[in-house]
Amino acid sequence: MLQTQTVQVRQIxxxxxxxxxxxxxTTSFLGQTGSFExxxxxxxxxxxxEIFGEDEPSExxxxxxxxxxxxYKVLNDGRRQINAFxxxxxxxxxxxxxxxxxSAEAIVDSSVLLVRxxxxxxxxxxxxxxxxxxWSITARELNRAQDHTxxxxxxxxxxxxxxxxxxxxxxxxxxxxxxxxSRQDIADYLxxxxxxxxxxLTQFQGTATIELLASRRIALRDRSVLNRLNA
Amino acid sequence: MLQTQTVQVRQIxxxxxxxxxxxxxTTSFLGQTGSFExxxxxxxxxxxxEIFGEDEPSExxxxxxxxxxxxYKVLNDGRRQINAFxxxxxxxxxxxxxxxxxSAEAIVDSSVLLVRxxxxxxxxxxxxxxxxxxWSITARELNRAQDHTxxxxxxxxxxxxxxxxxxxxxxxxxxxxxxxxSRQDIADYLxxxxxxxxxxLTQFQGTATIELLASRRIALRDRSVLNRLNA
DNA sequence: CGATTTGTTGACTCTAATCAAGCGTAGTGG
DNA sequence: CCACTACGCTTGATTAGAGTCAACAAATCG
Numbered sequence: 005m006l007q008t009q010t011v012q013v014r015q016i017x018x019x020x021x022x023x024x025x026x027x028x029x030t031t032s033f034l035g036q037t038g039s040f041e042x043x044x045x046x047x048x049x050x051x052x053x054e055i056f057g058e059d060e061p062s063e064x065x066x067x068x069x070x071x072x073x074x075x076y077k078v079l080n081d082g083r084r085q086i087n088a089f090x091x092x093x094x095x096x097x098x099x100x101x102x103x104x105x106x107s108a109e110a111i112v113d114s115s116v117l118l119v120r121x122x123x124x125x126x127x128x129x130x131x132x133x134x135x136x137x138x139w140s141i142t143a144r145e146l147n148r149a150q151d152h153t154x155x156x157x158x159x160x161x162x163x164x165x166x167x168x169x170x171x172x173x174x175x176x177x178x179x180x181x182x183x184x185x186s187r188q189d190i191a192d193y194l195x196x197x198x199x200x201x202x203x204x205l206t207q208f209q210g211t212a213t214i215e216l217l218a219s220r221r222i223a224l225r226d227r228s229v230l231n232r233l234n235a
Numbered sequence: 236m237l238q239t240q241t242v243q244v245r246q247i248x249x250x251x252x253x254x255x256x257x258x259x260x261t262t263s264f265l266g267q268t269g270s271f272e273x274x275x276x277x278x279x280x281x282x283x284x285e286i287f288g289e290d291e292p293s294e295x296x297x298x299x300x301x302x303x304x305x306x307y308k309v310l311n312d313g314r315r316q317i318n319a320f321x322x323x324x325x326x327x328x329x330x331x332x333x334x335x336x337x338s339a340e341a342i343v344d345s346s347v348l349l350v351r352x353x354x355x356x357x358x359x360x361x362x363x364x365x366x367x368x369x370w371s372i373t374a375r376e377l378n379r380a381q382d383h384t385x386x387x388x389x390x391x392x393x394x395x396x397x398x399x400x401x402x403x404x405x406x407x408x409x410x411x412x413x414x415x416x417s418r419q420d421i422a423d424y425l426x427x428x429x430x431x432x433x434x435x436l437t438q439f440q441g442t443a444t445i446e447l448l449a450s451r452r453i454a455l456r457d458r459s460v461l462n463r464l465n466a
Numbered sequence: 467c468g469a470t471t472t473g474t475t476g477a478c479t480c481t482a483a484t485c486a487a488g489c490g491t492a493g494t495g496g
Numbered sequence: 497c498c499a500c501t502a503c504g505c506t507t508g509a510t511t512a513g514a515g516t517c518a519a520c521a522a523a524t525c526g
Contacts, residue, residue, distance in 0.1 A: 473520105
């Protein structure tokens with residue numbers, strides 16, 4: 005009816021950036037192929053600490069060493085959409101433009117490697133293999149973003165199933181999944197509410213598809229059901 | 236309740252690829268900065284003709300000269316998600332991997348410039364400016380994909396408003412928008428049904444926000460309303 | 467240990483999907 | 497030129513699924 009809708013403004017507590025002073029050690033940044041070892045400094049971030057904010061100048065490119073990171077955008081009415089979760093080994097924050105297009109926060113206490121964007125770009129100028137690697141990171145993220153889009157047109161069951169399978173693949177866990185993120189994070193990633201996520205998980209447990217060992221420890225008991233929902 | 240859901244299988248008519256023999260002319264491919272003019276051949280595609288299919292080897296990179304193109308994925312139950320619309324000047328089909336991750340079709344009779352991927356990549360190897368341009372194309376597409384994600388968590392009104400504003404920005408039309416795509420295309424882009432798209436447009440007309448001159452000719456009468464919904 | 471956050475469950479609401487019918491326009495062929 | 501058909505679009509009635517609001521349970525943290 006076009007009237008200004010009354011919206012649920014979820015309280016977004018903007019966490020204060022709590023950067024501890026970085027240790028002086030350096031570690032290799034892009035070393036997948038073994039061909040390039042650019043150095044960066046590992047920086048610790050507390051749980052919920054902001055790593056960078058939307059529209060802030062993009063100064064570094066980041067790689068998760070330990071922990072987990074979420075990138076997200078917030079709509080003016082408070083709705084938050086989590087674009088991606090980044091786990092150890094994942095690179096994030098690589099932008100073409102001058103500014104970051106989303107915010108990034110540590111989900112749990114994490115260690116993140118920082119490399120100056122300018123250094124990376126300057127090297128890429130002279131090194132076509134590095135240039136290709138940078139492009140490759142962006143292209144993979146594009147693929148992920150497109151997969152994410154496919155998620156958002158599915159039913160709640162299908163979204164949660166896809167999420168569980170994605171995490172099972174990416175979290176190298178034996179046995180049960182050890183999720184670093186809260187129900188709110190999952191909900192904001194899947195475009196659902198925490199209640200729906202919770203109910204769907206309970207439902208999966210009811211059909212013996214999963215087992216909720218603890219709220220963040222989930223064992224996948226029947227992947228075939230999840231795979232069918234994921235198709 | 237986890238039972239195999241009965242799904243509406245929309246009849247997807249896979250269009251036969253109707254490539255007319257390409258004219259021998261060549262035109263510049265990437266010429267934004269004026270620095271690179273790689274040649275390619277313009278190829279005509281009939282309305283609804285397939286340009287490439289999902290999982291097909293990615294042999295070319297494409298640039299729309301005339302007309303409009305949609306890229307999409309289809310879920311196993313027939314639901315189609317349109318990832319993007321490409322209009323004259325837009326580049327599409329640039330993939331990192333060997334195969335296309337989505338299908339592409341001409342929305343209306345179109346002319347598309349083709350450049351061999353291998354040629355582009357080989358040149359990029361030696362030319363860091365071209366390498367950067369290729370990366371830039373992918374990065375822009377990533378940005379668009381992320382914007383698209385934000386769309387999909389919004390209400391029907393907000394999605395349609397965003398769509399109208401996007402098209403108004405991208406279609407260089409004086410006065411009214413001349414949409415090349417059907418309601419079904421719009422619905423599949425916005426993650427809605429044609430009925431909801433239609434109803435929402437009617438609703439916008441009811442509040443004098445837009446005017447439906449013809450089903451595909453739409454005049455935006457009150458952008459402030461649309462902008463407010465787009466926030 | 468109490469306090470606070472995080473997660474679950476229930477009752478109810480509401481938005482968009484579904485099902486179904488009808489309209490308008492474009493294209494076809496007599 | 498006018499039926500006739502086909503398709504794309506609109507509109508209406510009803511339903512289903514996720515959201516909202518609220519209470520409570522469980523886990524975590526000082």
